[in-house]
Amino acid sequence: MKEPIKKKNILNLIKYYSENNDAGFRAEAYDIARYFNSIGDTQLAEYIMAVMSGANTFSPQEHSDDMPYFVKVNTNTVGALPLPAAIESDIVGVMNSIRHGVGIHKFLFEGVPGTGKTESVKQIASILDRCLYMIDFDSLISSRLGETQKNISAVFEELRKLPHPEGVIVLVDEIDAIALDRINSRDVREMGRVTSSFLKAMDGLDERIILIATTNLYEQFDKALARRFDAVINFNRYSQDDLINSADAILSELLTRFKLASRNVRLFRKILASSDHLPYPGDLKNIIKTSLAFSDPGSEYDYLRRIYEALNDTKQGEPDIKKLQKQGYTVREIEVITGTSKSQVSRELSA
Secondary structure, three states, X not given: OOOOOOHHHHHHHHHHHHOXXXXXXXXXXXXXXXXXXXXXXXXXXXXHHHHHHOOOOOOOOOEEOOEEEEEXXXXXXXXXXXXXXXXXXXXXXXXXXXXXXXXXXXXXXXXOOOOOHHHHHHHHHHHHXXXXXXXXXXXHXXXXXXXXXXXXXXXXXXXHOOOOHHHEEEEXXXXXXXXXXXXXXXXXXXXXXXXXXXXXXXXXXXXXXEEEEEEOOHHHXXXXXHOOOOEEEXXXXXXXXXXXXXXXXXXXXXXXXXXXXXXXXXXHHHHHHOOXXXXXXXXXXXXXXXXXXXXXXXXXXXXXXXXXXXXXXXXXXXXXXXXXXXXXXXXXXXXHHHOOOHHHHXXXXXX
16 A cells, blocks of 8 residues: 655645746656555546646746736647648638738637647647737636626727737637527526627727637537637547547657657557547547556556556456457557466467
């Protein structure tokens, strides 16, 4: 049994955070996740890993004194973003529209979580060398009647005062918070006023400012607001091959940080292909990163076993050898996935 979490672990987290020691902070968080995994609390362990996998822990994403409703997003650490050809072509089209500067400047990225909508916005800002600001809904949305409307007006007033609007992209991430169909709202009048305020503000937005919104709930999206966007990009266009290629690119990038893990392209892609339903890239990244972080440093392919278990809903340490054979895995591949020696695998298969 591993030693329980102590005050020291918590103090280390605080210390590393205050020192901007990203490596130390992550290492401590991963150790805590491993502890919970070792005592059987895999749900909490996976949650910690998922949070860490998406966190730019000490990236400068801060409120500006002059723009209290915005968070400035750091785009200097944006990694590779493998997208299907159709979506990539649309993203290139968005960037071309921005470069032309002809007033095509409002875009809506729609799709289920994990499809790369927000990361694509960061990529666009990075490639075009523009400042990226994200509207902070925590400070924008208010429970007080009429307050949200006033805040929306204040947001767009801040944008009107920007000294160099041609160098800015504004991200409205998960615009669903204010843009769901007013008919489905409990308070039709209040949501109607909020959405109408946003519509009016969008109509008056400086054409030099690029506004990109994302939504996970396009089917329930307010249609009047949807029409205000110059283009809607659908991110739900991943084939099985697209997801495998995305996972391959994600693994390649992550393996540079896990020196003790080795790459086995054929087996990795085979594991992905054997899954009945691959998740979208956001969830795939969490699965791959968690599998690498939890893997045994003494076993270079232990992460592959963990990926197989995660994708096939198999209890840790209990993959079915005969099922693996039916899925087309070789004896050597079964050895890697199960951690069972080839001789033992052969005996069980012949039994």
